[in-house]
């Protein structure tokens with residue numbers, strides 16, 4: 056096999072109380088990429104469709120993660136990468152992560168799968184770091200593993216797969232403004248009060264327990280963010296109105312997706328997720344800001360060949 060086409064999914068990182076460690080994978084949104092073996096050695100980005108991103112390998116997220124893998128192998132050929140980008144950069148649903156994992160997943164397939172999923176995430180971290188100016192894997196891990204993932208440690212990298220309750224759906228609104236992850240990180244405090252930390256890790260532990268036990272009521276009572284949301288929500292126009300609309304329409308919980316501006320909700324059942332979509336659509340249509348809305352099942356498979 057000399058060429059492969061893949062679907063690289065969008066993801067929601069943080070999931071309210073799990074800043075930098077928890078994430079889940081979306082089903083209905085993602086990029087497509089073609090990875091091809093070539094006689095010419097090295098990594099070459101030959102096509103980018105959808106958004107204006109750099110072709111220079113070292114300046115492109117997909118290129119940097121591909122180079123990290125390429126440096127770890129010894130082959131007498133190279134790879135070409137075509138990127139068909141559907142996830143807007145700076146949207147908060149893992150645009151850079153989709154690019155970063157796409158190249159290494161495709162290369163790994165063409166090489167006969169010498170690397171496991173954790174090793175792929177290690178390479179992808181290098182690409183993600185180019186975009187966000189720090190190494191974190193809470194979008195990368197769900198894109199590669201699917202479902203919910205918990206990044207226990209970055210060095211050494213340890214990823215835990217968390218079960219997904221069958222009836223869980225996500226509704227996500229993406230206001231068409233750009234928030235750079237690096238800037239959304241820069242506004243966060245370096246230290247937090249102990250009381251906030253206690254509330255946060257109680258909610259985080261409860262959420263993970265709820266996902267393991269299909270306890271929707273406990274998911275509802277755990278999806279709160281006392282640490283990051285108070286700072287970042289100020290960057291997102293009409294955040295409070297959207298969040299309360301989502302909750303009033305029946306969502307279990309709602310919060311900032313990754314570093315924003317997207318806002319996610321988790322819902323029990325497709326019907327509720329669609330109700331949330333309709334309600335938010337109505338509210339945001341009145342703001343004059345363009346937006347997309349996605350309703351998605353939690354994608355348990357993750358990145359795949361198409």
Ligand code: HSE
Nearest residue numbers: 068075193236313314
């Ligand atoms: N955990 C990251 C953040 C996700 O919130 O900054 C965005 O890349």
